[in-house]
Amino acid sequence: xxxxxxxxxxxxxxxxxxxxxxxxxxxxxxxxxxxxxxxxxxxxxxxxxxxxxxxxxxxxxxxxxxxxxxxxxxxxxxxxxxxxxxxxxxxxxxxxxxxxxxxxxxxxxxxxxxxxxxxxxxxxxxxxxxxxxxxxxxxxxxxxxxxxxxxxxxxxxxxxxxxxxxxxxxxxxxxxxxxxxxxxxxxxxxxxxxxx
Numbered sequence: 001x002x003x004x005x006x007x008x009x010x011x012x013x014x015x016x017x018x019x020x021x022x023x024x025x026x027x028x029x030x031x032x033x034x035x036x037x038x039x040x041x042x043x044x045x046x047x048x049x050x051x052x053x054x055x056x057x058x059x060x061x062x063x064x065x066x067x068x069x070x071x072x073x074x075x076x077x078x079x080x081x082x083x084x085x086x087x088x089x090x091x092x093x094x095x096x097x098x099x100x101x102x103x104x105x106x107x108x109x110x111x112x113x114x115x116x117x118x119x120x121x122x123x124x125x126x127x128x129x130x131x132x133x134x135x136x137x138x139x140x141x142x143x144x145x146x147x148x149x150x151x152x153x154x155x156x157x158x159x160x161x162x163x164x165x166x167x168x169x170x171x172x173x174x175x176x177x178x179x180x181x182x183x184x185x186x187x188x189x190x191x192x193x194x195x196x
């Protein structure tokens with residue numbers, strides 16, 4: 001019995017030490033200055049593995065009331081994206097993407113609003129859209145847009161970074177290396193994500 005307790009205590013200690021850091025950030029989501037919802041981003045580091053979890057709930061008018069729940073879950077090992085899932089639930093339809101690194105390539109299945117893609121990407125990626133809320137992309141020119149399953153470009157402009165995802169030009173602004181806000185283009189309605 002004493003040996004079992006000792007093993008349990010050691011396991012709990014080791015497990016608690018694996019969680020090096022967890023960072024949580026909250027955001028307001030607005031359209032034309034009016035709040036339409038909130039977003040939360042969580043980064044968890046466990047040893048060599050890093051997990052990014054993004055979730056948001058918004059509601060707005062677009063030829064009727066639209067309610068959207070959106071989430072991204074991305075997993076990195078070392079600096080490489082290993083797998084990611086994005087889900088959108090709304091009263092106008094549900095969409096999802098699944099990205100898996102298998103042997104030497106990403107296998108991707110993605111559906112989004114007026115978009116569908118099943119493909120492979122034959123090279124590793126080291127940055128994703130979920131990371132944009134935690135780390136300024138100073139050394140990255142390419143990232144994975146989880147919701148579309150698309151490798152997309154990052155271009156440094158004078159006071160922001162511009163990312164082009166499936167024709168949508170999104171602008172990300174940072175203050176002292178920390179995410180401040182993003183101006184997002186969308187086929188349904190453009191919006192702003194601002195750190196609280």
